[in-house]
Amino acid sequence: MSDNRRSQVVTQGVQRTPNRAMLRAVGFGDNDFTKPIIGVANGYSTITPCNMGIGDLAERAEAGVREAGGMPQIFGTITISDGISMGTEGMKYSLVSREVIADSIETVCNGQSMDGVIAIGGCDKNMPGAMLAMCRLNIPSIFVYGGTIKPGHYEGEDLTVVSAFEAVGEYSAGKIDEERLLGVERNACPGAGSCGGMYTANTMSSAFEALGMSLMYSSTMAAEDEEKAESTAKSAQVLVEAVRKQILPRQILTRKAFENALSVIMAVGGSTNSVLHMLAIANAIGVPLSIDDFETIRRKVPVLCDLKPSGRYVATDFHRAGGVPQVMKMLLSKGLLHGDALTITGQTVAELLADIPAEPRADQDVIRTFDHPMYPQGHLGILKGNLATEGAVAKLTGIKKRQITGPARVFESEEECLRAILDKQIVAGDIVVVRYEGPKGGPGMREMLAPTSAIIGAGLGDSVGLITDGRFSGGTYGMVVGHVAPEAAVGGTIALVQEGDSITIDADHNLLQLNISDEELAQRRAAWQPRKPNYTRGILGKYAKLVSSSSRGAVTDLDLFE
Numbered sequence: 051m052s053d054n055r056r057s058q059v060v061t062q063g064v065q066r067t068p069n070r071a072m073l074r075a076v077g078f079g080d081n082d083f084t085k086p087i088i089g090v091a092n093g094y095s096t097i098t099p100c101n102m103g104i105g106d107l108a109e110r111a112e113a114g115v116r117e118a119g120g121m122p123q124i125f126g127t128i129t130i131s132d133g134i135s136m137g138t139e140g141m142k143y144s145l146v147s148r149e150v151i152a153d154s155i156e157t158v159c160n161g162q163s164m165d166g167v168i169a170i171g172g173c174d175k176n177m178p179g180a181m182l183a184m185c186r187l188n189i190p191s192i193f194v195y196g197g198t199i200k201p202g203h204y205e206g207e208d209l210t211v212v213s214a215f216e217a218v219g220e221y222s223a224g225k226i227d228e229e230r231l232l233g234v235e236r237n238a239c240p241g242a243g244s245c246g247g248m249y250t251a252n253t254m255s256s257a258f259e260a261l262g263m264s265l266m267y268s269s270t271m272a273a274e275d276e277e278k279a280e281s282t283a284k285s286a287q288v289l290v291e292a293v294r295k296q297i298l299p300r301q302i303l304t305r306k307a308f309e310n311a312l313s314v315i316m317a318v319g320g321s322t323n324s325v326l327h328m329l330a331i332a333n334a335i336g337v338p339l340s341i342d343d344f345e346t347i348r349r350k351v352p353v354l355c356d357l358k359p360s361g362r363y364v365a366t367d368f369h370r371a372g373g374v375p376q377v378m379k380m381l382l383s384k385g386l387l388h389g390d391a392l393t394i395t396g397q398t399v400a401e402l403l404a405d406i407p408a409e410p411r412a413d414q415d416v417i418r419t420f421d422h423p424m425y426p427q428g429h430l431g432i433l434k435g436n437l438a439t440e441g442a443v444a445k446l447t448g449i450k451k452r453q454i455t456g457p458a459r460v461f462e463s464e465e466e467c468l469r470a471i472l473d474k475q476i477v478a479g480d481i482v483v484v485r486y487e488g489p490k491g492g493p494g495m496r497e498m499l500a501p502t503s504a505i506i507g508a509g510l511g512d513s514v515g516l517i518t519d520g521r522f523s524g525g526t527y528g529m530v531v532g533h534v535a536p537e538a539a540v541g542g543t544i545a546l547v548q549e550g551d552s553i554t555i556d557a558d559h560n561l562l563q564l565n566i567s568d569e570e571l572a573q574r575r576a577a578w579q580p581r582k583p584n585y586t587r588g589i590l591g592k593y594a595k596l597v598s599s600s601s602r603g604a605v606t607d608l609d610l611f612e
């Protein structure tokens with residue numbers, strides 16, 4: 051069987067003379083029409099540090115494909131910067147961009163009958179967007195992460211962009227002066243790369259390494275280091291080989307692979323967004339995965355890594371300490387990873403990890419041993435109760451309390467909520483409710499990094515709870531529960547909460563409860579009226595119409611014609 055089995059429909063036969071004529075104009079010669087055509091989905095953009103180095107990587111990928119005997123065809127994909135759109139109406143486009151990226155890669159690769167795809171991305175939605183496309187296409191695919199940013203330095207501290215978000219809360223609480231605020235702003239982001247802690251981008255790249263869809267070690271390399279470029283060229287080679295061997299996403303992305311990724315997400319202390327994205331990816335490939343699977347795995351897998359947001363270190367420290375492969379080997383040695391899962395290299399996970407010791411190196415404390423974990427169980431808990439019958443995602447790191455009952459402080463948007471925190475209207479014991487920010491309601495589940503950072507900055511991380519039908523940033527920590535489903539816009543219980551109602555968040559019992567009687571709840575439900583959608587046209591209107599519940603990954607193609 052030839053390597054160009056899909057692209058033959060545009061390259062072979064008399065009828066394809068015009069097609070070849072056009073391909074010649076973009077660089078094909080007489081001997082190139084039997085080579086596999088490899089799409090290079092290039093996420094380059096100068097709107098965010100996460101993506102600004104990707105253009106060079108795409109060139110390395112192109113050269114790598116060519117050297118390995120393939121014909122590269124480069125095309126652009128979009129990105130939104132979560133960090134820059136954070137706290138604005140623009141953030142509503144962030145999760146939506148995941149679908150746009152998926153749709154665009156699917157459109158080009160199928161429209162052009164490509165034989166394989168190498169996607170290169172940086173900011174948070176680039177990773178799941180590309181992976182959704184790879185699942186839909188089911189052609190040999192590899193993901194290359196644009197790489198992490200290096201930490202900034204100021205007054206002896208390592209900074210990330212989240213330091214800047216927290217500085218806003220510290221400044222408003224009178225804890226730091228204007229000079230320090232400016233010092234943090236000037237030094238937090240020193241160059242190219244995605245936000246540097248174990249935030250969403252680094253979480254998703256780590257998860258993809260665990261899934262077997264990116265090369266080992268590639269997900270924690272710094273964007274600006276030469277090894278990143280080298281591993282991009284290597285990824286291109288591996289992909290062309292995978293096209294020859296016809297190693298397909300459906301062979302790699304099995305239930306075992308998802309379980310491996312979930313274990314790694316817990317062990318590294320990853321972002322709540324991973325719950326949403328992994329559910330969406332599983333849906334796209336047709337693997338049964340439910341929100342409850344996260345809870346099952348959480349109970350078995352400890353948080354092993356001391357990484358930001360709640361820990362001390364950044365992704366470049368993690369990389370030096372052994373990165374994802376070291377964590378995977380530790381999990382494998384404890385029976386918490388499936389070693390027989392296939393990877394895009396054609397080798398199994400166990401084969402790739404063969405030379406790595408089962409214990410982390412003693413000269414570092416980024417990756418802890420099983421005897422001294424950061425937390426004995428995973429940190430992403432699935433809560434249910436009358437406030438979240440379909441489930442909600444709690445992040446349980448950086449706090450001493452795992453249970454809180456307090457009065458609801460209800461806000462109909464993120465902006466209102468942030469104003470109240472900065473105006474010192476929120477006090478210890480309160481449970482902040484931010485609603486109508488869900489997949490349909492926002493639409494787009496904005497990330498609440500500004501309010502959660504302001505709570506941390508004000509020193510209320512342990513004493514104030516926050517629940518929302520929106521999302522959190524990977525930089526968020528504290529007593530926070532997001533993805534509350536069903537969301538307010540479809541009449542979920544979160545829409546029925548009134549100012550001052552008692553709410554319980556109980557992570558030990560996986561409970562998210564509105565403490566009112568069933569009768570009272572039924573009365574309020576009967577009286578509830580849906581709100582007029584915020585958007586009825588354009589992409590946000592289309593998205594609000596199509597999007598599924600967050601408990602199903604907030605996908606736009608679930609049961610479209612059922």
Ligand SMILES: CC(C)(O)[C@@H](O)C(=O)O
Nearest residue numbers: 132133245249250523524
């Ligand atoms: C801006 C951040 C920190 O990158 C955020 O978007 C995340 O989700 O991690």
Ligand SMILES: [Mg+2]
Nearest residue numbers: 132174250523
């Ligand atoms: Mg984000």
